[in-house]
Amino acid sequence: MCVLLCQAVEDSNSQVLKDVRRVVGDDAYTPQNPKELCARLFTTCYMGSENSSQDTCSRARDLAGEIGSTHVNINIDVAVKGILGIFSVVTGRWPQFHANGGSNRENLALQNVQARVRMVLAYLFAQLSLWARGRPGGLLVLGSANVDESLTGYFTKYDCSSADINPIGGISKMDLKSFLAYCAEQFQLTALRGILAAPPTAELEPLKDGQLSQTDESDMGMMYSELSVIGRLRKISKCGPFSMFCKLIHLWRDVLSPIQVAQKVKHFFRMYSVNRHKMTTVTPSYHAESYSPDDNRFDLRPFLYNTHWNWQFQCIDNQVTHHDDLLIEE
Numbered sequence: 196m197c198v199l200l201c202q203a204v205e206d207s208n209s210q211v212l213k214d215v216r217r218v219v220g221d222d223a224y225t226p227q228n229p230k231e232l233c234a235r236l237f238t239t240c241y242m243g244s245e246n247s248s249q250d251t252c253s254r255a256r257d258l259a260g261e262i263g264s265t266h267v268n269i270n271i272d273v274a275v276k277g278i279l280g281i282f283s284v285v286t287g288r289w290p291q292f293h294a295n296g297g298s299n300r301e302n303l304a305l306q307n308v309q310a311r312v313r314m315v316l317a318y319l320f321a322q323l324s325l326w327a328r329g330r331p332g333g334l335l336v337l338g339s340a341n342v343d344e345s346l347t348g349y350f351t352k353y354d355c356s357s358a359d360i361n362p363i364g365g366i367s368k369m370d371l372k373s374f375l376a377y378c379a380e381q382f383q384l385t386a387l388r389g390i391l392a393a394p395p396t397a398e399l400e401p402l403k404d405g406q407l408s409q410t411d412e413s414d415m416g417m418m419y420s421e422l423s424v425i426g427r428l429r430k431i432s433k434c435g436p437f438s439m440f441c442k443l444i445h446l447w448r449d450v451l452s453p454i455q456v457a458q459k460v461k462h463f464f465r466m467y468s469v470n471r472h473k474m475t476t477v478t479p480s481y482h483a484e485s486y487s488p489d490d491n492r493f494d495l496r497p498f499l500y501n502t503h504w505n506w507q508f509q510c511i512d513n514q515v516t517h518h519d520d521l522l523i524e525e
Contacts, residue, residue, distance in 0.1 A: 197229035197236065197263075198382070220331040230263030237264040238324055238334055242313045244271050247398045254393065257386040267320070274312045279305075294401045306399035310354030317358070335359040338478040342367045343422040345477060345488045346429070347415050347463070348470020356477050364480025365487035367426055368395070368419035395419070416462055425463055430486040430494065436464045436507035440514065453518045457511050461504070468500035 203211040204226055216224050219235045226232035241255040252268070259266035283289045290305055291297030297305070321334040338361030340350045345364065350356045363371055372391060379387040395411040412418050417425075428434040428442060440460045444453050451459070475498050480489050487493045 197232045233263035239264040310351040347466040361478040365482040367423045369423040437510040468502040
């Protein structure tokens with residue numbers, strides 16, 4: 196965006212220059228280059244915890260340095276422990292992670308409180324960071340949940356799903372990776388190569404010997420490449436569980452058996468139906484593709500489902516059995 200703005204100013208577009216000056220609050224300002232303009236428009240924030248690795252912190256810092264954003268580094272541990280302290284005073288209990296012997300409920304609650312603290316801090320800094328720098332105005336908060344996370348519900352309500360606008364909310368992970376690869380070459384953002392090579396992770400559970408113990412794909416039980424195909428079949432091809440299974444046994448016949456495809460389809464639709472309610476509160480997205488799951492505004496489907504999918508899953512089981520019988524006869 197800053198590259199386009201600077202090019203427009205160089206081309207003597209007076210309206211763009213007027214808009215830029217209004218946004219930055221300086222009637223005499225003229226952008227010198229995209230990085231310098233980015234420092235005025237864009238604030239990035241790495242909100243790490245004791246569960247965050249040094250690698251992700253370094254990648255965030257390096258990328259911010261290359262694009263020129265005003266970057267701040269915050270540790271959220273004090274805020275998280277303060278909230279848990281309130282809970283402990285009231286209940287006399289202190290929840291623990293799985294790694295420390297905690298239950299599933301404790302583990303999930305501890306992950307969610309970290310995610311939601313980040314949302315609260317993001318809005319606080321959006322409202323007051325320019326004030327702290329002696330500048331007028333405030334900032335918009337950008338969301339960072341993609342299509343695949345929305346489809347599976349792999350995000351916490353009112354965390355990174357809550358913002359003023361989500362630029363990537365209508366884009367799948369695979370398309371995002373292609374876009375990042377393009378930006379790495381087009382704008383010489385070498386830090387993006389390290390981000391592309393790193394396994395996607397929420398980093399909300401304790402590290403093991405300083406290394407990741409949690410990845411997005413293992414948590415979801417599916418690969419992003421699989422979810423990208425499923426997302427298109429669900430929205431563009433209007434597939435339910437059975438019709439999706441029938442298409443995927445052909446699309447994935449070289450890599451997965453019908454039984455494995457059936458397991459993938461059932462697992463996806465269970466996650467999708469259990470978590471569809473989250474889409475009712477999701478941040479408005481920019482829609483560049485036709486597979487977006489954004490309900491209310493783009494994808495008018497129910498948010499309450501029978502999560503057992505009895506009839507559809509039975510049809511899948513019957514088809515798997517039929518396929519196996521054909522193989523035996525052959």
